[in-house]
């Protein structure tokens with residue numbers, strides 16, 4: 001029976017080689033807005049992050065909050081509009097985005113990790129000059145006419161500079177950074193950055209051993225809704241082109257490709273609605289989800 005003490009101890013012992021492999025390495029965990037919202041899952045996520053830190057691994061949490069921003073915008077009577085998986089962000093919207101992401105959601109996650117006895121610190125790209133952004137220059141090809149057009153997404157940014165000074169300092173401390181995907185521009189504006197893109201930039205800058213994307217689906221699904229366990233960069237590009245990968249999965253997969261190009265060792269998209277998804281993926285044989293490889 002799995003609840004026998006020896007079985008529980010065996011499970012713990014199974015983690016040892018994985019802990020050794022990740023010791024002193026950085027793992028960036030992107031906690032998506034769709035994976036949040038359930039108290040038990042939230043506590044399990046926080047405990048996983050706390051356990052990684054205790055095991056001598058360096059976790060960095062980057063969080064999203066798309067659905068939560070959507071709900072707040074709705075309350076304020078502002079319509080949400082997405083293009084290519086990115087929220088079209090005007091001046092009023094960016095204020096709300098910053099309030100929801102760097103305010104309430106960020107502090108909720110910090111509180112959850114601290115409740116597990118650790119020292120989380122809530123940040124956004126503005127803190128410690130960590131991330132600077134520029135207005136996103138997204139182009140899309142219209143599938144009917146094959147003509148390329150530039151999207152004007154307002155205050156949507158792309159990270160262009162990441163300074164790892166603060167992150168390196170925190171890695172040597174007891175602190176666990178929890179980062180909201182909002183960053184300043186050199187032009188003085190505040191930019192709303194897709195949390196996947198932001199996590200990829202952070203993971204690339206610190207040369208993370210692993211970048212995990214916790215979302216609300218088991219991974220990348222094929223046309224028949226079946227999980228694709230491993231996906232090469234060229235296969236992933238084809239699935240975006242033919243529309244199998246759509247919506248919020250597009251920036252996620254594009255980020256995976258860029259992160260691999262920047263030297264991140266492994267990138268996994270997995271279901272954050274599974275209890276202890278992070279520990280299962282990193283410290284057991286039972287990793288699930290889609291692994292993106294070169």
Ligand SMILES: Nc1ncnc2c1ncn2[C@@H]1O[C@H](COP(=O)(O)OP(=O)(O)O)[C@@H](O)[C@H]1O
Pocket residue numbers: 031032033034035064065066196214215216217219220221222244245246247248249250252
């Ligand atoms: N091929 C695909 N495989 C899996 N999910 C997909 C695919 N294409 C589109 N999606 C959508 O992408 C969503 C995940 O992205 P997103 O909504 O941005 O999540 P998160 O908030 O976790 O970042 C899934 O819930 C699903 O609706």
Ligand SMILES: CC(=O)N[C@@H](CCC(=O)OP(=O)(O)O)C(=O)O
Pocket residue numbers: 031032033034063064065066067069085086087097156157181192193194195196248
């Ligand atoms: C530009 C852009 O789209 N920004 C996102 C930022 C939050 C996010 O990415 O949250 P999830 O990871 O939960 O989707 C937004 O405004 O919704």
